[in-house]
Amino acid sequence: MTEPLVLGIETSCDETGIGIVRGRTLLSNTIASSMDEHARYGGVVPEVAARAHLEALQPSIDAALAEAGVSLHDLDAVAVTSGPGLAGALMVGVGAAKGLAVSLDKPLYAVNHLVGHIAADILTPESEPLEYPTIALLVSGGHTSLLHVRDLTTDVEMLGETMDDAAGEAFDKVARLLSLPYPGGPEIDRAAADGDPDAIRFPRGLSRASDMAKHRYDFSFSGLKTAVARWVERCEAEGAPVPVADVAASFREAVVDVLVTKALAACADLGVPRLLLGGGVIANRRLREVALARAEAAGVTVRIPPLSLCTDNGAMIAALAAELVSSGRRPSTLAFGADSTLPVTEIQVAERVPVSS
Amino acid sequence: MILAVDTSLGTAVAIVGDDGARSEASTADPLGHAEVIGDLLHRVIDDANAAPITYVVAGMGPGPFTGLRIGIAAARAFALGREIPVVSVPSHFAPALHAIETDAVAGPFAIVTDARRREVAVTVFDGTDADGIPGIVADTVLVPRVELDSTLDGVRAIEVATLSAADLAVVGERALRAGRTLAGDEPLYMRHPDVSMPGAPKKVGL
Ligand SMILES: [Zn+2]
Numbered sequence: 001m002t003e004p005l006v007l008g009i010e011t012s013c014d015e016t017g018i019g020i021v022r023g024r025t026l027l028s029n030t031i032a033s034s035m036d037e038h039a040r041y042g043g044v045v046p047e048v049a050a051r052a053h054l055e056a057l058q059p060s061i062d063a064a065l066a067e068a069g070v071s072l073h074d075l076d077a078v079a080v081t082s083g084p085g086l087a088g089a090l091m092v093g094v095g096a097a098k099g100l101a102v103s104l105d106k107p108l109y110a111v112n113h114l115v116g117h118i119a120a121d122i123l124t125p126e127s128e129p130l131e132y133p134t135i136a137l138l139v140s141g142g143h144t145s146l147l148h149v150r151d152l153t154t155d156v157e158m159l160g161e162t163m164d165d166a167a168g169e170a171f172d173k174v175a176r177l178l179s180l181p182y183p184g185g186p187e188i189d190r191a192a193a194d195g196d197p198d199a200i201r202f203p204r205g206l207s208r209a210s211d212m213a214k215h216r217y218d219f220s221f222s223g224l225k226t227a228v229a230r231w232v233e234r235c236e237a238e239g240a241p242v243p244v245a246d247v248a249a250s251f252r253e254a255v256v257d258v259l260v261t262k263a264l265a266a267c268a269d270l271g272v273p274r275l276l277l278g279g280g281v282i283a284n285r286r287l288r289e290v291a292l293a294r295a296e297a298a299g300v301t302v303r304i305p306p307l308s309l310c311t312d313n314g315a316m317i318a319a320l321a322a323e324l325v326s327s328g329r330r331p332s333t334l335a336f337g338a339d340s341t342l343p344v345t346e347i348q349v350a351e352r353v354p355v356s357s
Numbered sequence: 358m359i360l361a362v363d364t365s366l367g368t369a370v371a372i373v374g375d376d377g378a379r380s381e382a383s384t385a386d387p388l389g390h391a392e393v394i395g396d397l398l399h400r401v402i403d404d405a406n407a408a409p410i411t412y413v414v415a416g417m418g419p420g421p422f423t424g425l426r427i428g429i430a431a432a433r434a435f436a437l438g439r440e441i442p443v444v445s446v447p448s449h450f451a452p453a454l455h456a457i458e459t460d461a462v463a464g465p466f467a468i469v470t471d472a473r474r475r476e477v478a479v480t481v482f483d484g485t486d487a488d489g490i491p492g493i494v495a496d497t498v499l500v501p502r503v504e505l506d507s508t509l510d511g512v513r514a515i516e517v518a519t520l521s522a523a524d525l526a527v528v529g530e531r532a533l534r535a536g537r538t539l540a541g542d543e544p545l546y547m548r549h550p551d552v553s554m555p556g557a558p559k560k561v562g563l
């Protein structure tokens with residue numbers, strides 16, 4: 001088979017992503033974000049996101065087709081995120097994907113969002129192909145996950161994930177504590193530029209020796225957020241100005257430290273000298289710097305897809321489906337739904353059972 | 358042929374041929390729209406003869422938002438795939454047409470559907486107009502269920518838990534023929550997104 005032409009639909013959070021790929025070649029990565037609508041609420045509001053998806057889908061599909069220079073009839077398959085993510089938001093994409101697949105009479109592949117983040121890496125033809133196994137650290141406003149990827153289409157294991165807030169959420173919440181706007185990531189970064197990352201020693205969640213047995217690869221950011229809140233309140237109670245730059249830098253350092261430490265621990269424990277970073281929080285420069293420096297010292301190679309493919313997007317969903325198609329996987333049935341807690345082991349959802357002759 | 362899709366109550370899909378022949382597939386389940394919409398679409402397409410579908414009628418609610426959107430998204434994507442237009446129709450028109458033309462209800466009546474949170478969505482109709490479209494006497498409103506009787510003040514209430522997508526298709530067809538627009542692009546949400554503005558951060562205590 002020639003390289004499959006796939007259109008991917010991603011609506012798990014606040015980005016309506018439509019991607020078109022031919023095999024491992026990116027033809028369009030069209031994203032409509034409702035982030036501005038969420039800004040005044042200080043975080044993603046599921047109902048606002050779902051409404052925005054419905055509005056954005058059709059224009060985004062049109063724009064993606066125009067950019068890719070293909071027509072819907074050229075497609076070999078349609079792909080969609082089945083989960084994990086916000087249920088009501090996912091369902092808009094699932095409904096659209098099914099309508100499109102039935103209309104075109106094309107195969108439909110329902111795939112896992114988190115594995116999609118890993119698949120984003122294969123859309124970088126100028127770099128060497130991704131080697132397996134690899135450890136993957138996915139960090140965004142919706143997830144903080146550490147994965148062991150033995151094979152993109154067949155064998156992905158969840159090593160650990162956040163027990164409470166996602167790292168991106170922690171950035172948003174701490175930004176609010178410091179009276180900085182949403183989204184918090186870039187704001188904290190800006191504020192931290194002149195700050196001293198060692199000024200305040202904020203706690204590293206689930207990093208004590210006693211946590212290592214049960215939560216070696218899990219994350220927790222709510223204690224950190226509370227510690228920042230307490231620190232800010234103490235300043236205010238004492239009538240002292242809050243040293244925003246130092247608080248931001250020290251908070252960011254605590255998040256980055258725990259992310260990188262746990263990811264490199266997984267690399268060492270499992271004997272995997274490769275680390276893939278993904279998710280929107282990878283846009284954080286400090287995270288990338290620390291990860292690259294400490295990985296080099298540990299003899300671990302780091303891969304970071306282009307940032308436009310790190311944030312949620314449809315191209316990664318199309319890329320994963322294209323790999324499924326190329327590896328001979330059957331399409332999904334039409335009977336799947338949205339699964340907000342889809343486990344990472346379910347790389348493809350509802351694969352058709354072969355019809356015995 | 359017309360394809361109609363509505364997920365304001367259960368999931369209802371139908372094809373109505375130019376000769377009026379109907380092929381319908383539906384489930385009454387008020388949940389699970391995302392799971393069933395593809396198979397239902399596939400079934401009516403398979404059942405229909407080879408005549409091309411010329412447009413898609415989408416039921417725009419009122420109905421619980423999460424389910425309602427699935428049908429609209431599917432209808433629009435289907436239309437995109439076939440390069441055909443979408444005709445938006447408020448969902449209450451379907452049971453209203455059914456009441457008038459199948460059940461021969463005369464005089465004013467209210468279509469009532471559950472809107473959750475102890476509220477119902479109510480639209481009052483009276484007969485069909487010159488275009489054969491049910492005539493609205495009072496626009497759709499949400500009222501607490503306990504106030505339904507006093508709100509209607511004697512007008513007959515027809516409460517429905519399912520509707521026929523074929524009826525919706527007929528209303529869409531009549532609207533298109535008459536050059537009328539019955540609904541905008543926005544679903545009939547009837548409620549604002551359930552959000553509160555963030556206040557000052559909660560104190561955690563020293
Ligand atoms: Zn994501």
